[in-house]
Amino acid sequence: xIQMTQSPSSLSASVGDRVTITCRASQSISRYLNWxxxxxxxxxxxxxxxxxxxxxxxxxxxxxxxxxxxxxxxxSSLQPEDFATYYCQQTYSAPRTFGGxxxxxxx
Amino acid sequence: QVQLQESGxxxxxxxxxxxxxxxxxxxxxxxxxxxxxxxxxxxxxxLEWIGYIYYSGSTYYNPSLKSRVTISVDTSKNQxxxxxxxxxxxxxxxxxxAREEQQQNWFDPWGQGTLVTVSS
Numbered sequence: 001x002i003q004m005t006q007s008p009s010s011l012s013a014s015v016g017d018r019v020t021i022t023c024r025a026s027q028s029i030s031r032y033l034n035w036x037x038x039x040x041x042x043x044x045x046x047x048x049x050x051x052x053x054x055x056x057x058x059x060x061x062x063x064x065x066x067x068x069x070x071x072x073x074x075x076s077s078l079q080p081e082d083f084a085t086y087y088c089q090q091t092y093s094a095p096r097t098f099g100g101x102x103x104x105x106x107x
Numbered sequence: 108q109v110q111l112q113e114s115g116x117x118x119x120x121x122x123x124x125x126x127x128x129x130x131x132x133x134x135x136x137x138x139x140x141x142x143x144x145x146x147x148x149x150x151x152x153x154l155e156w157i158g159y160i161y162y163s164g165s166t167y168y169n170p171s172l173k174s175r176v177t178i179s180v181d182t183s184k185n186q187x188x189x190x191x192x193x194x195x196x197x198x199x200x201x202x203x204x205a206r207e208e209q210q211q212n213w214f215d216p217w218g219q220g221t222l223v224t225v226s227s
Contacts, residue, residue, distance in 0.1 A: 001170075034213050043203055043220050044154065049213035087154055091212030095169040096144075096156040 002026050002090050006099035012107040019075040021102045023088035028068045032092035035064055035073045038101075039084045047086075048073065078104070109134040111204050111218035119198075119225050125191040129204030129218055136162045136185050142207040143187045144214065145178060147200040155200075159207060160187055194225045 003026035013019050023033065031051040036044035046055045048064035051071055061076040075082055083106055088099040115127035129143070136143060142159035149155070158168035160178045168176045177190040191198060205217040 032212055036214075043205075043217035044214075045217075046213055046215040050211055053211075055213070055215065089154075089214070091207070091214075094167045095158075095171075096207075098154040098156070100153050 001095055002029060002093060002097055004088055004090055004097050004099040006086075006088055006102050008102060009100060010103040010105060012105050013078050014107045015078055015080055017078045017107075019078050019082075019104060021073045021086055021088075021104075023066075023071045023073070023099050025069045025071075025090055025092075029090045029092035031067045032090055033064070033066065033071045034089045034091060035062075036087045036089065037082075037084045038087065044087060075104075109206065109216055111206065111216055113202060113204050113218045113221040115221060115223070117222060117224060119194055119223060120227050121195055121225055122193055125189070125194050125198060125202075125223055125225070127189045127202055127204075127221065127223070129187050129189075131185045131187075131206075135182075136180060136187065137182045138162075140209050142209060143178075143180065144205045144207050145189045146203045146205060146214075146217075148203070148220070149197075149200045157189065157191075157202075196225050199223065199225045 033051045035048040038044045052064045144159040145157040175192045180187040201220040203220045205214045
């Protein structure tokens with residue numbers, strides 16, 4: 001199985017801050033990397049697919065980059081509704097695997 | 108737009124079989140182009156992919172659960188189902204169904220999730 005490692009596991013930030021979350025794969029996954037946002041009590045929501053493609057309806061302050069083994073999710077200016085847990089997921093091979101999550105909290 | 112909804116018992120006894128169904132609305136499972144997946148999330152933990160089925164019936168299961176998992180599809184009802192046998196307390200989780208696009212491999216939409224507790 002491909003292991004996905006996210007960092008940090010949690011962070012505190014203020015509204016307006018630029019936030020970067022990283023995800024590392026245990027082997028090359030090309031660009032088969034998705035990012036999801038999950039708020040308490042709700043299902044994950046797709047933000048970014050194929051490493052850098054923005055899902056329809058997702059604000060442009062979210063962006064993704066990377067290929068191979070190293071990927072980043074950036075929120076350019078954190079908004080109150082962005083406080084949530086973020087997960088990366090590889091779909092290069094089965095079984096699909098997720099990172100452990102990054103919880104973004106209010107400073 | 109396509110929507111998914113999980114249904115099934117919220118409480119299962121140890122050693123029994125967990126059974127859940129995902130009903131798809133707003134689109135047809137038979138149209139192809141998508142895998143239909145199950146994912147679970149243990150309380151307060153991360154996400155674990157269980158497996159998927161294609162409308163033709165072909166499946167792929169997570170090796171960590173393969174010996175206990177069966178995913179099936181009923182195209183006439185536009186539903187797919189999960190069975191997990193010999194459950195223990197470690198199978199207590201929120202279970203989600205989701206659609207995976209076959210070429211770009213994104214997961215969207217997801218069902219709202221259903222909590223299944225394994226307890227006597």
